[in-house]
Amino acid sequence: MLEIIDLHAKIADTETEIIKGLNLKVAAGEVAAIMGPNGSGKSTLSYILSGREDYEVTSGDILYNGESILELDAAERAAKGIFLAFQYPVEIPGVATMQFLKVAMNEQRKARGEAELTTPDFIRRVKEAAGDLKIDMDMLKRPLNVGFSGGEKKRAEILQMALLEPKLCVLDETDSGLDIDALKIVADGVNALKSPDRATIVITHYQRLLDYIVPDSVHVLYKGKIIRSGDKSLALDLESNGYADIIGEAA
Numbered sequence: 419m420l421e422i423i424d425l426h427a428k429i430a431d432t433e434t435e436i437i438k439g440l441n442l443k444v445a446a447g448e449v450a451a452i453m454g455p456n457g458s459g460k461s462t463l464s465y466i467l468s469g470r471e472d473y474e475v476t477s478g479d480i481l482y483n484g485e486s487i488l489e490l491d492a493a494e495r496a497a498k499g500i501f502l503a504f505q506y507p508v509e510i511p512g513v514a515t516m517q518f519l520k521v522a523m524n525e526q527r528k529a530r531g532e533a534e535l536t537t538p539d540f541i542r543r544v545k546e547a548a549g550d551l552k553i554d555m556d557m558l559k560r561p562l563n564v565g566f567s568g569g570e571k572k573r574a575e576i577l578q579m580a581l582l583e584p585k586l587c588v589l590d591e592t593d594s595g596l597d598i599d600a601l602k603i604v605a606d607g608v609n610a611l612k613s614p615d616r617a618t619i620v621i622t623h624y625q626r627l628l629d630y631i632v633p634d635s636v637h638v639l640y641k642g643k644i645i646r647s648g649d650k651s652l653a654l655d656l657e658s659n660g661y662a663d664i665i666g667e668a669a
């Protein structure tokens with residue numbers, strides 16, 4: 419589903435290269451974990467996948483279902499089913515969360531050639547998904563993310579993901595700032611979306627999340643490239659031994 423080939427990328431309008439020859443393949447149905455020390459380029463990779471314009475790909479390619487997406491903007495990528503749950507969700511004052519969800523869902527449906535949701539159908543779907551994520555409907559009347567706690571923001575991201583039914587989900591440190599109960603709820607939400615035609619990339623600094631979202635593959639990102647790939651035992655290794663050995667061997 420996703421193939422990243424020798425990707426190099428820099429911050430737009432600078433010479434600062436952040437992604438330095440990154441290769442990664444993720445198959446449909448797969449849950450891939452990307453781990454790595456702070457400052458490795460994990461968030462940058464997720465922004466580049468989502469099509470954020472602050473970054474410029476200088477060489478290499480990103481194939482999604484076999485086709486390059488480099489020329490597509492963020493909205494076009496979202497329409498194709500690529501979803502990014504942000505490490506730092508953006509606050510949108512003045513837009514009620516419900517309103518935001520309705521517009522996002524209907525845009526997605528339009529892109530798929532489906533009819534707009536009726537209001538009762540929309541509300542039913544939101545209630546169901548919010549209930550699964552233990553999100554209070556009152557919270558959804560407030561402006562998106564404004565004044566939400568860290569945990570509420572992360573749940574709101576997973577709610578959007580559940581409602582938009584993307585094909586490629588990228589979760590950037592969705593575990594940071596969550597207590598263990600919230601972590602389990604979020605992990606359940608992600609696990610419920612697992613399906614043979616969907617791929618998920620879970621970016622995390624800690625192995626803890628991977629106790630609840632069990633990955634099929636684990637990749638270590640360091641200084642802008644993948645320096646080690648393995649199965650879930652790699653995450654356990656990292657937890658007990660840290661990154662130093664793998665970084666040393668890669669150097």
Ligand code: ADP
Nearest residue numbers: 429434436454455456457458459460461462463
């Ligand atoms: P991670 O998510 O793995 O912690 P990031 O992708 O946030 O890493 O950052 C990777 C590196 O790129 C860091 O050294 C960071 O300081 C740098 N970086 C990211 N965005 C910018 C920016 N807009 N301007 C300058 N440096 C940046």
Ligand code: MG
Nearest residue numbers: 455456457461
């Ligand atoms: Mg970081």
Ligand code: MG
Nearest residue numbers: 460461505591
């Ligand atoms: Mg980050």
